[in-house]
Amino acid sequence: MSPAQPSRRVVPDAALVARLIAAQFPQWAGLPVRPVTFGGRNNTTFHLGETMSVRLPAAKAYVAQVEKEQRWLPVLAPHLPLPIPTPLGLGLPGEGFPAPWSVFGWIEGETAALDRIGDLPQFARDLAGFLTALQAIDVTDGPVAGQHNFFRGGALATYDDQTRQAITALGDSIDGAVALAIWEQALAADWTNPPVWLHGDVAAGNLLVKDGALSAVIDFGILGVGDPACDLAIAWTLLHGEARAAFREALPLDAATWARARGWTIWKALIIVAGMSGASDEELAKSWLIIADLVGEHG
Incomplete structure (x- = not known):
C-alpha cells in the first residue's frame, strides 16, 4: 500500500x-x-x-x-x-x-560558492570526474525520466511550450531570437546513446566544499537514468572562463549533449525571469546573468 x-x-x-x-x-x-x-x-x-x-x-x-x-x-x-x-x-x-x-x-562541508572554492578549474575537473564515474555505473532497473524527477534525463520537448511562452512574455527585455535559436538547437540535438545515471540537480547548493575543494555531492531526489545533459548546467550557473573549459574538456560528451545542456540551462533561467517559478530575488538576478552569458556565448 x-x-x-x-x-x-x-x-x-x-x-x-x-x-x-x-x-x-x-x-x-x-x-x-x-x-x-x-x-x-x-x-x-x-x-x-x-x-x-x-x-x-x-x-x-x-x-x-x-x-x-x-x-x-x-x-x-x-x-x-x-x-x-x-x-x-x-x-x-x-x-x-x-x-x-x-x-x-550527516556530511560535513559548506555549499559551493565562488568565495569558498580555492581552485575553480580543479573544482570543475573534480566534478567532471564524479559525473563520469556516475555515468559509468550499470543502469539496470534504474528510474527512467518521469514525474518523480520532473523529466530530467528525458526529452527537452517536455518543456517546449513553457520555454516559448517565457521567450514571448519577456519580449524586448532579452534577445528573443538568439534565445529561441539556442532552444531549437537543443531540441534538434537528440540523445542517441544508451541511458546513463544522472544526478538531475547539479547545482551549487548540492555540492559541498571543504578546505576549498569539492568534498561531497548531496540531494539525489531528482536522480534518474537517461540523457545526462541536464547535469551540465553547472557550467553556466557556477563555472566560468578557464573552469568552464576545464569542465567541458574533462567530460567525454559530444557537441550535441552540450547543445542540450544549454537548452536545459536557458529553459530554467527563462522561466525564472518570466516569473513562472516563484524564484527568489537572488535567483532572479542570477538567471538574468545566465541568459546574458548564454546569448553572448552563442553570438
Missing part, C-alpha cells in the same frame, strides 16, 4: 521531527533536533544529533524521491569518488506528518 502523501507544501518543525524520531527510531530519541540553515526548497532538513540529518518532503511532488534515494544511494556510493548521502533509516507517516521521510548520515 502506498503511504499517504501531502497534497500541499508541508513545513514540519523541530518538535514534530523529535516526535517522529522518538516514535519510530527510539535508539535516537533524545538527540537534539535543529533546523538546517539551508535545507533546500523540495525538502525540509534538520540536524539530528551531531552525525545525522532528517529530510522530509515538502509537498506531494517530492514524496516518490524518498524511497528512490533509499533504494539507489547505497548502490551508487561504492562506485563514486566522493561521498554521497548514506540512508540510515526510512521513516513512515506519523505524528501528523503524512509522508515517508529519511534519516541520513
Whole structure:
C-alpha cells in the first residue's frame, strides 16, 4: 500500500521531527533536533544529533524521491569518488506528518560558492570526474525520466511550450531570437546513446566544499537514468572562463549533449525571469546573468 502523501507544501518543525524520531527510531530519541540553515526548497532538513540529518518532503511532488534515494544511494556510493548521502533509516507517516521521510548520515562541508572554492578549474575537473564515474555505473532497473524527477534525463520537448511562452512574455527585455535559436538547437540535438545515471540537480547548493575543494555531492531526489545533459548546467550557473573549459574538456560528451545542456540551462533561467517559478530575488538576478552569458556565448 502506498503511504499517504501531502497534497500541499508541508513545513514540519523541530518538535514534530523529535516526535517522529522518538516514535519510530527510539535508539535516537533524545538527540537534539535543529533546523538546517539551508535545507533546500523540495525538502525540509534538520540536524539530528551531531552525525545525522532528517529530510522530509515538502509537498506531494517530492514524496516518490524518498524511497528512490533509499533504494539507489547505497548502490551508487561504492562506485563514486566522493561521498554521497548514506540512508540510515526510512521513516513512515506519523505524528501528523503524512509522508515517508529519511534519516541520513550527516556530511560535513559548506555549499559551493565562488568565495569558498580555492581552485575553480580543479573544482570543475573534480566534478567532471564524479559525473563520469556516475555515468559509468550499470543502469539496470534504474528510474527512467518521469514525474518523480520532473523529466530530467528525458526529452527537452517536455518543456517546449513553457520555454516559448517565457521567450514571448519577456519580449524586448532579452534577445528573443538568439534565445529561441539556442532552444531549437537543443531540441534538434537528440540523445542517441544508451541511458546513463544522472544526478538531475547539479547545482551549487548540492555540492559541498571543504578546505576549498569539492568534498561531497548531496540531494539525489531528482536522480534518474537517461540523457545526462541536464547535469551540465553547472557550467553556466557556477563555472566560468578557464573552469568552464576545464569542465567541458574533462567530460567525454559530444557537441550535441552540450547543445542540450544549454537548452536545459536557458529553459530554467527563462522561466525564472518570466516569473513562472516563484524564484527568489537572488535567483532572479542570477538567471538574468545566465541568459546574458548564454546569448553572448552563442553570438
